[in-house]
Amino acid sequence: MRKTLKVDLKLKNKLDEKIYNFFTIISEVALKLKMKAYAVGGMVRDLIMDIPIKDIDIVIEGNAIEFAKEFSTIVGGKLIAHNEFKTASVIINGEKIDFATARQEYYDEISSGLPHVEESSLKLDLYRRDFTINTLAISLNENFGELIDYFGGVKDIKDKKIRILHNLSFIEDPTRVFRALRFAEKFNFLLGQQTEKLMKNALELGVLNTVSKNRLFLEFSLVLKEEKVVEILKKINDYKIFKYLHKEFYIDENCFNLINTGKDFVKMCTFFCPIEFRIEAIYFSILKFCFRKKFNLTNILGIVDSKIEKIYSQMIQINVFLSKRRKKSEIYFFLKPMALEAQIAAFAISKSNYVKEALISYIRDLQFIKPLVSGKDLITLGFKPSAIFGKILNDCFEKQIEGEFTSKQEAIDYIKNKYLN
Ligand code: ATP
Numbered sequence: 001m002r003k004t005l006k007v008d009l010k011l012k013n014k015l016d017e018k019i020y021n022f023f024t025i026i027s028e029v030a031l032k033l034k035m036k037a038y039a040v041g042g043m044v045r046d047l048i049m050d051i052p053i054k055d056i057d058i059v060i061e062g063n064a065i066e067f068a069k070e071f072s073t074i075v076g077g078k079l080i081a082h083n084e085f086k087t088a089s090v091i092i093n094g095e096k097i098d099f100a101t102a103r104q105e106y107y108d109e110i111s112s113g114l115p116h117v118e119e120s121s122l123k124l125d126l127y128r129r130d131f132t133i134n135t136l137a138i139s140l141n142e143n144f145g146e147l148i149d150y151f152g153g154v155k156d157i158k159d160k161k162i163r164i165l166h167n168l169s170f171i172e173d174p175t176r177v178f179r180a181l182r183f184a185e186k187f188n189f190l191l192g193q194q195t196e197k198l199m200k201n202a203l204e205l206g207v208l209n210t211v212s213k214n215r216l217f218l219e220f221s222l223v224l225k226e227e228k229v230v231e232i233l234k235k236i237n238d239y240k241i242f243k244y245l246h247k248e249f250y251i252d253e254n255c256f257n258l259i260n261t262g263k264d265f266v267k268m269c270t271f272f273c274p275i276e277f278r279i280e281a282i283y284f285s286i287l288k289f290c291f292r293k294k295f296n297l298t299n300i301l302g303i304v305d306s307k308i309e310k311i312y313s314q315m316i317q318i319n320v321f322l323s324k325r326r327k328k329s330e331i332y333f334f335l336k337p338m339a340l341e342a343q344i345a346a347f348a349i350s351k352s353n354y355v356k357e358a359l360i361s362y363i364r365d366l367q368f369i370k371p372l373v374s375g376k377d378l379i380t381l382g383f384k385p386s387a388i389f390g391k392i393l394n395d396c397f398e399k400q401i402e403g404e405f406t407s408k409q410e411a412i413d414y415i416k417n418k419y420l421n
Contacts, residue, residue, distance in 0.1 A: 011145045027140045035062025037140040044136040056097045061121045064101040130176045132156045132163045163192035170202035174211050175219040185232040208244045213302020224280035248294045255290040262348035285312040285345040314342030322355040329401040335362045371397045372408045
């Protein structure tokens with residue numbers, strides 16, 4: 001029996017009008033294709049908790065790719081299908097909606113080891129999830145807007161509890177250890193008593209060592225992306241979880257201080273350069289630096305892409321470069337090709353005021369300097385395009401960065417004096 005709750009989610013009020021309209025279209029597609037569609041996961045949880053929703057995940061009882069195709073045709077979105085996973089994403093004006101085919105196979109490992117009688121694909125799909133608070137669904141079918149709660153997710157949200165769905169959950173997927181503490185800290189929830197006990201048992205069994213490095217890093221990087229990164233890492237420390245990965249892995253106060261310094265500097269940088277950057281790369285680099293004498297963090301947690309390793313190495317290079325006093329123009333040309341993440345991490349790990357001042361000056365002012373003189377100006381002055389152009393422009397730009405001239409006329413006069421006489 002499907003457990004639906006007549007909770008008035010006030011979907012129309014709570015959802016952005018655009019998303020609400022997508023949901024009504026999804027509902028029409030479901031009717032047309034004779035499939036069932038449900039909004040699931042974090043989105044429903046966040047809606048109930050009255051916090052802004054991020055991702056939109058739809059589970060389809062039926063073929064999700066066929067469903068997403070029809071939906072994308074109606075809304076004029078871009079379809080990306082992943083045949084091997086029976087999932088698809090539709091991108092509409094930068095908004096992404098993920099469609100997944102409800103997973104049906106499922107064995108109850110705790111009881112008999114025999115397959116459960118299928119109640120509904122949705123229920124089986126939700127049973128595979130990590131915590132009860134993530135198992136809520138909203139029907140987008142005839143009973144549009146009805147909340148489906150098979151596993152007591154609403155009660156756990158009310159009770160502020162993180163609870164797993166079955167006793168083998170942490171054994172089945174040890175990365176849930178990180179997820180449990182991440183959600184607990186993020187929402188200010190507690191682990192359920194049984195959940196906490198089972199988590200500790202699983203850790204004692206060494207389950208974390210059975211996880212592939214990529215998965216471990218992916219889950220750990222979700223921790224590093226959270227606003228409450230420090231609080232979550234402290235929780236992970238409290239449960240001595242890192243020691244199951246390496247006996248010397250424990251984050252000390254000094255390291256937390258560096259992360260906090262990085263966090264504060266991130267705020268300033270977001271203000272001066274409102275560009276997207278990978279916050280997890282900054283904290284990962286700081287952590288890696290803290291542990292460099294004991295072990296290589298990459299070997300322990302794994303890594304998913306080379307960009308993060310590059311950021312770490314740039315962070316080190318920046319600190320080495322700025323260990324000597326440099327001219328402003330040298331700082332400009334050195335930092336220009338470096339990732340902002342590396343600059344922030346370099347700021348965080350440095351104890352030198354000079355390094356910090358140089359980085360602030362680059363991020364706040366230097367990086368925005370635009371050359372006063374261009375190749376066109378040189379042509380106007382009578383130069384014939386040739387290799388000398390680069391030399392003159394560079395020379396001129398360097399002087400400009402050093403503050404030797406502030407107006408274009410001064411720069412042109414300099415060129416005339418030096419190169420035309
Ligand atoms: P957040 O808002 O922090 O991103 P989320 O719930 O959307 O939270 P995701 O990591 O994006 O978190 O996962 C999406 C959904 O996929 C979750 O709600 C959960 O149901 C499911 N999920 C993710 N990872 C696991 C896992 N390791 N085991 C079981 N279910 C998982």
